Amino acid sequence: MALLTDVRLLAGALRAARTPLTAALALLLVLGALLPPASAVAMAHLVGRIQTAVPTDAPLSVMALPLLAFVLVLLLGHVVDTVAAPLAFLATARVDGAHRARVAGLAAAGTTIAPLEDPQVRALIRASRADPENWTEHTPGAGAVAGLRLAASLIGVAGACLVLARYAGWLVPALLLPALVNGVIRQREAATGIATWRAGTVDGARNQRWQHAATSPAEGKDIRVYDLGDWLTARIQRHALAMDAPVWASLTRAMPREAGQLLLVGVPLVAGYAVVAAGAAGAGADRVVAATAVLASSVAIFQALGWSEDLRVAVSAAGCLRATVDLADRLPAPAQHAPAPTADPDSTGTARHGTAPANGVDGTARAGQPVRRAGPALVRFEQVSFRYPGIGRPVLDRLDLEIRPGELLAVVGLNGAGKSTLIKLLAGLYEPDEGRITADGVDVATLGATAWRRRLAIVFQDFVRYHLPARDNVVLGRGDLPPDPAALAAAATDAGLAPVLERLPAGWDTPLARTATGGVDLSGGQWQQVVLARAHYAVRMGADLLVLDEPTAHLDVRTEFEVFHRLAANRGGASVVLISHRLSTVRQADRIVLLDGGRITESGDHDELIALGGRYADLFAIQARRFAADAQAAPPGEPPEGPPADPPAGSATRTAPGPAAAGVPTGGGHG
Numbered sequence: 001m002a003l004l005t006d007v008r009l010l011a012g013a014l015r016a017a018r019t020p021l022t023a024a025l026a027l028l029l030v031l032g033a034l035l036p037p038a039s040a041v042a043m044a045h046l047v048g049r050i051q052t053a054v055p056t057d058a059p060l061s062v063m064a065l066p067l068l069a070f071v072l073v074l075l076l077g078h079v080v081d082t083v084a085a086p087l088a089f090l091a092t093a094r095v096d097g098a099h100r101a102r103v104a105g106l107a108a109a110g111t112t113i114a115p116l117e118d119p120q121v122r123a124l125i126r127a128s129r130a131d132p133e134n135w136t137e138h139t140p141g142a143g144a145v146a147g148l149r150l151a152a153s154l155i156g157v158a159g160a161c162l163v164l165a166r167y168a169g170w171l172v173p174a175l176l177l178p179a180l181v182n183g184v185i186r187q188r189e190a191a192t193g194i195a196t197w198r199a200g201t202v203d204g205a206r207n208q209r210w211q212h213a214a215t216s217p218a219e220g221k222d223i224r225v226y227d228l229g230d231w232l233t234a235r236i237q238r239h240a241l242a243m244d245a246p247v248w249a250s251l252t253r254a255m256p257r258e259a260g261q262l263l264l265v266g267v268p269l270v271a272g273y274a275v276v277a278a279g280a281a282g283a284g285a286d287r288v289v290a291a292t293a294v295l296a297s298s299v300a301i302f303q304a305l306g307w308s309e310d311l312r313v314a315v316s317a318a319g320c321l322r323a324t325v326d327l328a329d330r331l332p333a334p335a336q337h338a339p340a341p342t343a344d345p346d347s348t349g350t351a352r353h354g355t356a357p358a359n360g361v362d363g364t365a366r367a368g369q370p371v372r373r374a375g376p377a378l379v380r381f382e383q384v385s386f387r388y389p390g391i392g393r394p395v396l397d398r399l400d401l402e403i404r405p406g407e408l409l410a411v412v413g414l415n416g417a418g419k420s421t422l423i424k425l426l427a428g429l430y431e432p433d434e435g436r437i438t439a440d441g442v443d444v445a446t447l448g449a450t451a452w453r454r455r456l457a458i459v460f461q462d463f464v465r466y467h468l469p470a471r472d473n474v475v476l477g478r479g480d481l482p483p484d485p486a487a488l489a490a491a492a493t494d495a496g497l498a499p500v501l502e503r504l505p506a507g508w509d510t511p512l513a514r515t516a517t518g519g520v521d522l523s524g525g526q527w528q529q530v531v532l533a534r535a536h537y538a539v540r541m542g543a544d545l546l547v548l549d550e551p552t553a554h555l556d557v558r559t560e561f562e563v564f565h566r567l568a569a570n571r572g573g574a575s576v577v578l579i580s581h582r583l584s585t586v587r588q589a590d591r592i593v594l595l596d597g598g599r600i601t602e603s604g605d606h607d608e609l610i611a612l613g614g615r616y617a618d619l620f621a622i623q624a625r626r627f628a629a630d631a632q633a634a635p636p637g638e639p640p641e642g643p644p645a646d647p648p649a650g651s652a653t654r655t656a657p658g659p660a661a662a663g664v665p666t667g668g669g670h671g
């Protein structure tokens with residue numbers, strides 16, 4: 001049953017190689033598989049002629065025909081190998097390409113990221129990927145071609161059996177049976193070896209991670225500064241040993257069995273040959289012909305059934321395909337999580353920044369088209385609770401929160417309070433355990449993930465740095481639409497990116513990766529500006545809820561100040577949710593909410609919260625005191641960290657920071 005499943009999976013994978021290629025390869029492989037029995041016959045006749053010709057001094061020409069046949073078979077074998085190799089490579093590449101795309105598609109298809117954090121799903125992804133560098137793991141492409149070769153070799157075995165039957169029919173079962181038994185034993189051993197290796201994949205992954213750390217410039221800094229070289233090497237060795245020791249033990253145990261298998265196939269082979277050689281019908285040349293043909297075709301049978309690597313490769317690749325099937329079962333089908341948009345509460349207006357109105361008549365999102373809306377929605381968290389799997393305490397506990405249309409809402413709270421989790425729930429990357437999130441009264445879960453997310457522009461704390469040109473890094477904020485140069489330029493201005501671009505050797509076209517030709521590495525703050533520009537671009541292209549999770553943590557105070565005021569001035573009516581530990585930034589929000597114990601415990605503008613004298617006021621006082629101390633310690637003429645208290649609204653003007661700013665240095669980490 002398992003064998004049938006494996007055959008079905010491998011055959012299914014082979015479909016990606018396309019029929020003409022598969023057919024040509026199969027034809028060549030069958031031809032190649034028939035050559036050993038053919039060469040057995042040709043060789044037998046050649047030897048027979050030599051046997052007759054040499055003692056009688058017959059002319060060498062009597063050997064010409066069998067010699068020609070033998071040489072032709074050898075030449076044909078060479079041609080088949082030469083032509084089949086690139087076809088096999090192409091088929092392998094196509095099958096593997098399709099397989100990798102499938103695995104990536106499966107992993108990316110789910111609406112939420114929760115399944116990707118499940119350790120079992122991670123293990124299945126690991127097994128589905130198949131590490132081509134590992135000797136026990138083989139890709140579906142390699143397995144499918146190996147399976148094809150195995151099938152072809154069965155035809156070759158049939159040919160060899162015919163040759164055997166011609167001279168000694170009883171040898172067919174006598175040799176076929178041990179060859180098949182040997183094949184089954186080897187298949188089992190291959191499966192055990194793969195399972196043993198898989199058991200060590202956790203250590204393998206750790207080993208790879210530490211190896212990467214040892215060679216990457218980023219980790220290389222820490223390793224040198226803290227002199228971690230020996231410590232790192234020890235870890236690499238420990239994980240390598242933990243990974244390899246069971247495999248080594250399994251191989252050691254297999255060695256005596258290998259000897260047993262050799263006997264299993266060797267004894268019938270030698271015995272059969274001896275019997276045939278001793279009693280083959282006829283005398284002289286006929287006897288030699290029979291004995292040679294029997295020996296050569298017997299060896300061909302054992303090679304095809306007993307010792308071929310193809311079996312192990314096919315078994316391993318089938319395991320990889322089975323893992324992919326399991327993965328598909330475990331990951332939610334996209335349709336389950338992303339129902340077709342049933343409602344768009346706000347789909348009749350036009351995009352704020354002049355994006356062409358091109359959505360469907362029902363106002364729902366269409367791929368590659370912006371959505372027209374009257375304005376941002378009233379978003380509400382209604383009694384939302386959420387806990388991470390395996391973690392007892394809920395991060396959010398019946399939380400109620402409103403994000404009002406067009407407001408600039410700041411969310412503050414101590415480290416680990418759940419601010420980033422709140423954002424991930426808003427983006428539908430996790431689903432609430434209880435409660436719901438609505439947009440203008442409609443549960444966002446019913447809007448369809450894509451339609452809802454097109455309304456959001458989010459800068460995550462751990463944002464993605466694409467190793468792509470600066471332009472692509474920004475336009476990926478709405479990668480489904482053709483790039484809009486006007487929106488791109490405006491987004492760069494909004495994010496304060498212009499000075500960074502000026503310094504890039506090829507401006508927008510500069511790859512943001514030092515490893516790329518002509519590429520550069522940006523500083524942390526410069527990257528943050530690029531990512532801010534990405535979010536601003538998304539807003540300019542139709543998003544109406546901008547979410548910024550610690551967007552300015554890497555920015556210097558002046559840049560942060562400018563970015564914040566441009567944000568306030570140019571958000572084009574979009575609602576903004578800002579998470580920041582810098583209360584100097586936060587204080588200028590329309591409304592500030594404090595997240596504590598999984599709920600919103602304080603809400604109001606800065607002055608109201610200060611007057612309330614609660615947790616926010618405490619935090620603010622701590623940061624303000626630190627700011628005042630820094631201001632005193634600063635050398636004369638050098639501004640302390642912190643923006644002015646009352647910047648002109650909407651202005652991007654640089655204003656000399658001064659102690660009057662009650663708000664504040666980088667207060668991250670308090671708590």
Ligand SMILES: Nc1ncnc2c1ncn2[C@@H]1O[C@H](COP(=O)(O)OP(=O)(O)OP(=O)(O)O)[C@@H](O)[C@H]1O
Pocket residue numbers: 117388389391395413414415416417418419420421422461
């Ligand atoms: N993927 C995860 N799996 C399990 N627990 C998680 C996960 N992500 C976050 N947590 C836990 O959830 C809690 C809230 O984390 P979250 O990142 O939302 O806090 P935060 O308020 O954004 O913190 P910070 O201010 O430090 O960024 C923390 O206790 C954290 O350990």
